[in-house]
Amino acid sequence: QTGSCSPQGSRKNRQLKTTIPKVFFVIGPAGSGKSSVSRLIAQRFGAAYIDKDTATIRFTELLLKLNNSDPNERDNNEFYQSIIMxxxxxxxxDLTRDNLQAGNSVVLDAPFGKYFPDAGYLAKIRAAHQWPEAELIVVHVRLSGDALRRRLLDRGYPRDEWKLANWETFWSGAQANSCHWTGARHIDFDNSAGAADITAFAAAIADGDL
Structure with a gap:
């Protein structure tokens, strides 16, 4: 019968709307595999996937060029760090807020490294961007320095040139920059293997009754 909606489908939609959405912050140094891990989490939990580069890179590169800056140099670019980032x-x-208001969980694929020292960062962004209630989960993507360096070399991104040319500085800084955020659950994701495996992570989430 056209134009009808089954009672079972209506009940299912109501049940879905009562579930508190989640926000997964997938963090780790450049080349650690954040994007692969983020996509796996999004698929596993039916969440919206938001990648910072996809959302902003066209505008970022244009603004850097208009400021006579190298579009691939960001780590040591004051204009990028203070204005664009x-x-x-x-x-x-803001995109996260829009999805949460629609009842969607969100996976955020972005470094967030500059904000790690601020223990109250999550509370601040929830208030500033008017997020509704959500469960916050910080996913730490881990792998060895040697594995990370190989991945940066293999992918060959121009924006990684400084990191590789100043490897000891970059790697020591990445190790020292630990995340101090409160107000969220923190879970490690071991990405040392050749391909990311969601199994152990999903089990950890299930253990927390999330």
Missing amino acids: PLEYASIL
């Missing part, structure tokens, strides 16, 4: 994060955090 805050706009990038504000954009993806």
Whole structure:
């Protein structure tokens, strides 16, 4: 019968709407496999996937060029760090709010490294971007320095040139920059293998009754 909606489908939709959505912050150094892990989590939990580069890279590169800056140099670019990067994060955090308001869980694929020292960062962004209630999960993507360096070499991104040319500085900084955020559950994701495996991570989530 056209135009009808089954009672079973209606009940299912109501049940879905009562579930508190989740926000997964997938963090780790460049080349650690955040994007692969993020996509796996999004598929496993039926969440919206928001990648900072996909959402902002066209505007970021244009703004850097207009400022006579190298579009591939960001780690040591004051204009990028102080002006552009805050706009990038504000954009993806607003997109997160829009999805949460629609009842969708979200996976955020972005480094967030500059904000790690601020223990109250999550509370601040929830208030500033007017997020509704959500469960926050910080996913730490881990792998060895040797494995990370090989991945950076293999992918050959121009923006990784500084990291590889100054490897000891980059790697020591990445290790020292630990995440101090409160107000969320923190889970490690071992990505040392050749391909990311969601099995152990999903089990850890299930153990927490999330």
